[in-house]
Amino acid sequence: DTAVSQTPKYLVTQMGNDKSIKCEQNLGHDTMYWYKQDSKKFLKIMFSYNNKELIINETVPNRFSPKSPDKAHLNLHINSLELGDSAVYFCASSNSGTDYGYTFGSGTRLTVV
Amino acid sequence: GNSVTQMEGPVTLSEEAFLTINCTYTATGYPSLFWYVQYPGEGLQLLLKATKADDKGSNKGFEATYRKETTSFHLEKGSVQVSDSAVYFCALSLRAGNNRKLIWGLGTSLAVNP
Numbered sequence A: 001d002t003a004v005s006q007t008p009k010y011l012v013t014q015m016g017n018d019k020s021i022k023c024e025q026n027l028g029h030d031t032m033y034w035y036k037q038d039s040k041k042f043l044k045i046m047f048s049y050n051n052k053e054l055i056i057n058e059t060v061p062n063r064f065s066p067k068s069p070d071k072a073h074l075n076l077h078i079n080s081l082e083l084g085d086s087a088v089y090f091c092a093s094s095n096s097g098t099d100y101g102y103t104f105g106s107g108t109r110l111t112v113v
Numbered sequence B: 001g002n003s004v005t006q007m008e009g010p011v012t013l014s015e016e017a018f019l020t021i022n023c024t025y026t027a028t029g030y031p032s033l034f035w036y037v038q039y040p041g042e043g044l045q046l047l048l049k050a051t052k053a054d055d056k057g058s059n060k061g062f063e064a065t066y067r068k069e070t071t072s073f074h075l076e077k078g079s080v081q082v083s084d085s086a087v088y089f090c091a092l093s094l095r096a097g098n099n100r101k102l103i104w105g106l107g108t109s110l111a112v113n114p
Helices: none
Strands: A004-007 A010-013 A019-025 A031-037 A043-050 A053-057 A064-070 A073-078 A087-094 A108-112 B003-006 B011-014 B019-021 B023-026 B032-038 B044-050 B056-059 B062-065 B075-077 B086-096 B099-104 B108-113
Touching (some): A004 A087, A010 A019, A019 A031, A019 A087, A031 A073, A043 B099, B011 B019, B019 B108, B023 B032, B023 B086
Parallel strands (some): A010 A108
Antiparallel strands (some): A019 A073, A031 A043, A031 A087, A064 A073, B032 B086, B044 B056, B056 B062, B062 B075
């Protein structure tokens, strides 16, 4: 029973392609996040959705577009992939207003060649 | 502004050594404090937390005490094992409207040698 599941786990693609990463949580949380982790392990928040509504949209290129069809899913679509997009992308979820912490997925390692 | 500062890694220890990873913070208001651990090839997992001053969080032999007077939340373990090799992240949580926002430290890599 995976709590936060992301697919795919690995993604290798060429520059200029468009790709999507999917995330689903079965914890009943109302908030979901996308993070980018670079090779130095630095974590950067990209987006946050609360009950399907965008609440955090950090400085991220327009090529990145999140979509939340319902509060259990938050997908990330990336257009015109660039070499600098290579990183590990993590999905996470939490309950807003509580301090029980975040639950993370196992990550998607994206390699752009 | 709000921020978290962790000691830089990598930290390399021998098995059964004592571990301290320093974490200090600046924050407006009254944050909750967390330590997360990321094992190789995995996502982050909540290790322990403390929600108010003088609280002590503990899990898997790790401890951290919320020290408001020194704005610190140092992670300690009395005897590390090879399996503790991971990256450790300190974070604080602040209320932002109806939600809470996490501010992350840069992470400290720990390698434990047998």
